[in-house]
Amino acid sequence: MSDVLITNDAVIFGIIMLILGFVFYTSSSENPGWKKFYGVVPALLMCYFLPSLLGTFGIIDPSQSKLYFVASRYLLPASLVLLTISVDLKEIVKLGPKALIMFFTATVGIVFGGPLAILVFSYVAPDLVSAPPPNEVWRGMTTIAGSWIGGGANQAAMKEVFEVNGELFSKMVAVDIIIGNTWLGLLLAGIGYTKLIDKKLKADSSAIESLKQKMDAYQSSIAKMPTLNDYMIILMVAFISTGLAHMLSDMIAPFIAENFPALEKYSLTSGFFWIVVLATTFGVGLSFTKAKDLEGAGASKIGSVFIYILVATIGMHMDIMAVFDDPGLFLVGITWMLFHVGLLLLVAKLIKAPYFFVAVGSTANVGGAASAPVVAAGFHPALAPVGVLLAVLGYVLGTYGAWLCGILMGMVSP
Template sequence: MITNGFTYVAFLIFFAAMIVLAEKKSKGKFFTYVPAIVLLYFGAMLLSTLGVWQNSNKEITAVYKALKDNLLPAMIFLMLLRCDLRKIVKLGPKMLIGFFAATITIMIGFIVTYILFKGFYEPDTWKSFAALSGSWIGGTGNMIAVQGALDIPDSKLGYTLLMDSINYSIWVMFLLWAVSLAPKFNKWTKADTSVIDEIGAELSKHEEGLRKEIQFSDIIILLGVSLLVSALSIQFGGMLPKSTFFQGTTWTILIATVAGVIFAMTPLAKIPGSSQLSNLMLYTIVALIASRANFAELTKAPIYIISGFVILGIHALLLSLIGKLLKLDLFTLGVASLANIGGVASAPILAGAYSEALVPIGVLMALMGYIVGTGGGILVGKILSIL
């Protein structure tokens, strides 16, 4: 049994590294449907259940809390450095409308589903839904940010990751299958698709000529700035007025988010490596959170998986009606949906299934989810807590 704090962290990061290595070497489709980060969560959760480390140990608890709380704002800041609002605006009004329509219908799906199945859920399930809505509007980083902002117990993320894995995988397969239905759907909505290829080609230009090689100076600069932003966010977050819903951690997350959006429009955003460094922090944080969870807590898994499909069903129905009303094409609606629910990992894949020239649109729409995911998750949590 591990009782030393440093050994505990070292083992978790090593375990994460082995899963990432397995994903890199894998030639099958296993990791297409079971993302490495989900496997990391349930793997660390299994090890915790088996008692590989002692969660009641004071040293382990102290290391866990210090590392998680201080890395989280830094990760959010780095994650948002790629979200240049000036580039996102180039998507055009219809695609932006499609994205926010997807966001709003997902939020409605969570609220309606919670009302329908409230009697079947465990107490405080609204916290699990708040975290999952953060993920399904933005990404896993937003889920962790919502958890930190609302002080959601680690045990509540078990159902969240379960739904995020199973329901998300089915949804990706459905949207890829639906690509063949695009002509019929576009005829039904009377959508004009002539502008899409032009926007895709224009967005591709900004990638040309960018320096791709990551140097030591890039990593040390990004690490130094992100950790300083984290320290200042924690400092100022603790000084701002508190309420029942807005605690110091909530302000900390929001300050780091605003800082990331602002710095995304500065020369700092052009330094390569922010994605890799934020992913390193994300995997570390997810491993830490999973290390405090236990499989014995997942006693009502089926109802949560069913709830996930109900949320997606409501989202799909409302989004299709909005598409009909505003004459939006299936590409815009599908990529908008997956940009919210799947993020950067899958939205470009769906965009590429339509045309390789459209991949940048999928990337930008997914990055936009990073900006609104945390706020959207907090808002859903606030509404559900009242219900």
């Protein structure tokens, strides 16, 4: 986009904050119209959707903006520290095995959903999934598998492993972003209907509710009127931890890449992977110290501010008009995602898993570390660590699962 209206990131960030401020102001309004609107559409979804219109209508060029990079590299790790600083690990363990079951179900849905989508279209519309070398559609789809199971590092790995050319890769990135982010939006929308969905699934969400109640009780017991001193200490802890995570990541990732290159397939050579792991580790470690009491001054609220900024920058990259560029590929991608979603709902129904585990298990795969804590925190800030831990597991399994998916797609392609 050479003719976009705004290219200055400072201006774009101002617009992003205007959008967030507008959503929060209207969502807390006593106006009957706004109450009715937000009774149907969650505020978190609006924080995600409205920024997408900036790129869709050519106001900005998201690919030229550095805001997502700043939010994901600086604000995300800081938020992970602040959201986990008061975590109760014992209570998270009590959530039981259903979180892991839904996570692996989501992974299986992606691994086998890709080959299934190719099989379906090889009979219905073979032209959509067949192309001469080196433009085979299945090769490009391996990069989507890498992104949907792990993340950007896994996606890049699949591009190299299966020798995906630039033109095909750019098309697959569009499919990945549009479908993945649309599904993220639907998951966020579903948070407002959690009780209804849980009732349909006949799910027992008592452990989740217990954790939320205990967290709320703890916050109330240590709550105080925060001072400037409190805010400075909270930000100090958050960004010292972020700085340490970056510093150690800059040492660990290159060391592993140089000495243990085979571990690249597990994303252990990815700097972003280590930033997320280390920031989470620091936050959990601090939860065993007096730093835990920073929650009383609003640590998780500041962490949530960072998360909402991240949500808006993620939304910026969703161009809802891109679906018309190559609609055939989007149909294949939608079929793939529907298998993933269908399998998730089936297993959730069988094991009576709450919607929280469905949403976070799926997002830990499809969205990764940038989205899983967002969705988890949408239920309650105390649940953000569950999303982080599952997203880290997704990074580890991403390349292996995507490679297996790629092999299967190659086998069934016409």
